[in-house]
Amino acid sequence: MNFNQSHISAMEKRYRTTFINSLPGYKCLQMIGTANNNGVTNLALFNSIFHLGANPPLLGMIFRPDGDDHDTLENIKKTGQYTINNVLPEWFEKAHQTSARYPSGYSEFEPCGFKESYYDDFKAPFVAESSIMIGLEMREIIDISINNTKLLIGEIIHVLLKDGIVASDGYVDHIKAGTVTVAGLDSYFTTEHLGRLAYAKFI
């Protein structure tokens, strides 16, 4: 079953959105916690987070141009801080609910059933229900002119982990953490381990 450029551009809009979003496979699913300067919190579901580098420890994420995620980006610009929090299978439906269009300035934490958690003097709220919580500071926003998206780059400042999920070599075990993954915008998955492989050598 083959599609070329003209097939794709002729697709009905919602069909194309679903098709292209789900096509490349599993993605990094996280809830982003932020607060504005008055301490009003926001919680939003994102699946566009990616590893950018280990030293300094940097993560990237993409913001769309249409403003669905307006509060999140505005809060990050104002405070310079945000958290990313993994999603667990016991409450993935509640995490999905944070993707609804809540009015600006209205926190998703309480109505969606999540508890804010704070650490040290970090202003952005962590999600108490998550087993992996990461606090980041904004480092850079890069405008991507080809489709008016923005790439946010943040540095990892705090890592708060449930006990017993880090192996002796630093590997974070997402089976033990219970992390959920996503394909497309609405399809959620748990995982089964195939295995860890040794560093590949030219033979």
Add this chain to the structure above:
Amino acid sequence: MNFNQSHISAMEKRYRTTFINSLPGYKCLQMIGTANNNGVTNLALFNSIFHLGANPPLLGMIFRPDGDDHDTLENIKKTGQYTINNVLPEWFEKAHQTSARYPSGYSEFEPCGFKESYYDDFKAPFVAESSIMIGLEMREIIDISINNTKLLIGEIIHVLLKDGIVASDGYVDHIKAGTVTVAGLDSYFTTEHLGRLAYAKFI
């Protein structure tokens, strides 16, 4: 178990690489197929691919500064074309082997056990063993100065799919496709479906 910025920067290099790479969770795993202007092919494993937009259909991926993936990027710059191909559980070990440091100009296809497949007049090789094969044309390379990485943006030109994996609404079913996901650099997973959820509404 908590780590702050100074704990992270004090980590032994290999421990930090493993820790930070595995920390955010599951990633989009793909083999990238390219060819140079003489038709010498290259196949390399990447886990930094992300959705950038559906219209036009764009994917982003990150290249590291250290040149492990030198042939892939050079081939893409020269020919403007590349393919991304999903990894199946039956041969994930062979896919991992493509991440070894093969000499420049030496194709990983045959020694790692993969067959090149060509479609239409597209110059870059697809991986015949994959169930989802995507042909892309380079649109832009953005230098990310904070850590000397590069963001490659490509537009989807061809999509070649095994029969029966696209739902009536355009959703690509990665359980049916058999797509493998990865956490960190070396840990591979299959998935189990939790469910697809309806578009979330403010209630």
